[in-house]
Amino acid sequence: MKSTTFLSCDWGTSAFRLRLVERQSLKILAETHSKEGNAATAALWQLPGQPPGQPPGQPPGQRVAFYRAILEKHLTKLEATVKTSLDEVPVVISGMASSTIGMLELPYRALPFAVDGSDLLTRTMAATADFRHEILLISGVKSADDVMRGEEVQLVGCRFEHTEEEELFLHPGTHAKHVLVRHGQAVAMKTYMTGEFFSLLSTNGILAASVEEGGKLDEGQNRQWFEKGVQDSQQANLLHNTFLVRTNDLFKKASKRENYFYLSGLLIGSECHDLLANRPARITLAGEPALLALYGAALQKLGIADKCPIRMKSAEEVTLNGQSIVLQQQLLTAKKP
Known part of the structure; x- marks a missing residue:
């Protein structure tokens, strides 16, 4: 198991996921997940008397052990699934675990960085008697x-070619990332708070009563309303456009579910507007399937997809691939005299 597999840990702000993965094929042999993200874990760490018998304000030196205990709990579940010991199988962790709310804060790696993963900032933590797994912790950029923290590993997992043409890595999500790649280097990036704005607008304030989650892009009139949102985002100010979500509902122009897609189109269209003036040679979209469908539709509606080849990768695929590549880079470095 030690030489043929690794443990992939995607430890974000709000979620935790651990997978046992074959190194060669990247096949997932077992997995477990929970809502024990770094924010919740850090809050638990700060609670007085947690764990039982521990005084308020736990010793900073025990922080890594506290986070390792979370890992150990999930490792036990994986061992029960595969019915064998996973001792000495290395753990590769990306995401917010290297942040101020994570198990060990690492400084950010400054741009540019090599898209083959060879110069990302990492920290190796040796196995201990209580936790018999070496940990490779990957920092952000x-x-x-x-x-960004986590997306840099996904970018590595996309396997960009070394070319002088400017390519774009686009990772949609709560904080969407646009990273420019040139000559085998990630050279610039921008974050768009698209997902967070959508969540705030659709769950709080006056617009919350005018939208309803549910349905897929190609059901009913959802696509038409999404595309209308994308189109409208190019023709008027976003702060005005978002009020149209309210009047669409008030005047019964759109159903609440259609309005949900209209609001999504407004925000994604606004995010992608910059690409009209600064169109890359190619775009790689990497993320969850539902978001890939929306961004693909938006880029098509804006005419960007007609002039710029787009490839799509799942978030799972590029995360596992990226972690595997960084792990292999570390193993090669360790073998050098």
């Missing part, structure tokens, strides 16, 4: 005014 920063520019002069932007940051």
Whole structure:
């Protein structure tokens, strides 16, 4: 198991996922997940008397052990699934575990960085008597005014070719990332708070009563309303356009579910507007299937897809691939005299 598999840990702000993965095929042999993201774990760490018998304000030196205990609990579940010991199988962790709310804060790697994963900032933590797994913790990346943690591994997992043409890595999500790649280097990035704005607008304030989650892009009139949102986002100010979600509902122009897609189109269209003036040679979309469908539709509606080849990758695929590549880079470095 030690030489043929690795443990992939995608530890975000709000979610935790651990997978046992074959190194060669990247086949997932077992997995477990929970809502024990770094934010919840950090809050639990700060609680007085947690764990039982521990005084308020737990010793900083025990922080890594506290987070390892979360890992150990999930490792036990995986061992029960595969019915064998996973001792000494290395754990590769990306995401927010290297942040201020994670198990061990690492500084950001400054742009540019090699898209083959060879120069990302990492930290190796040796196995212990209580936790018999070496941990490879991968840090995030920063520019002069932007940051990301986790997406850099997914970018590596996309396997960009070394070319002088400017390519774009686009990861949709709560904080969508646009990263420019040139000559085998990630050279610039921008974060768009598209997903967070959508969540705030659709669950709080006046617009919450005018939208309803549910349905798929190609059901009913959802696509037409999404595309209308994308189109409208190019023709008027976003702060005005979002009020149209309210009047669409008030005047019965759209159903609440159609309005949900209209609001999505407004925000995604606004995010992608910059690409009209700065169109890359190619775009790689990497994310969850539902978001890939929406972004693909938006890029098509804006005419970008007609002039710029787009390839789509699942978030799972590029995460596992990226972690595997960084792990292999570390193993090769360790073998050098």
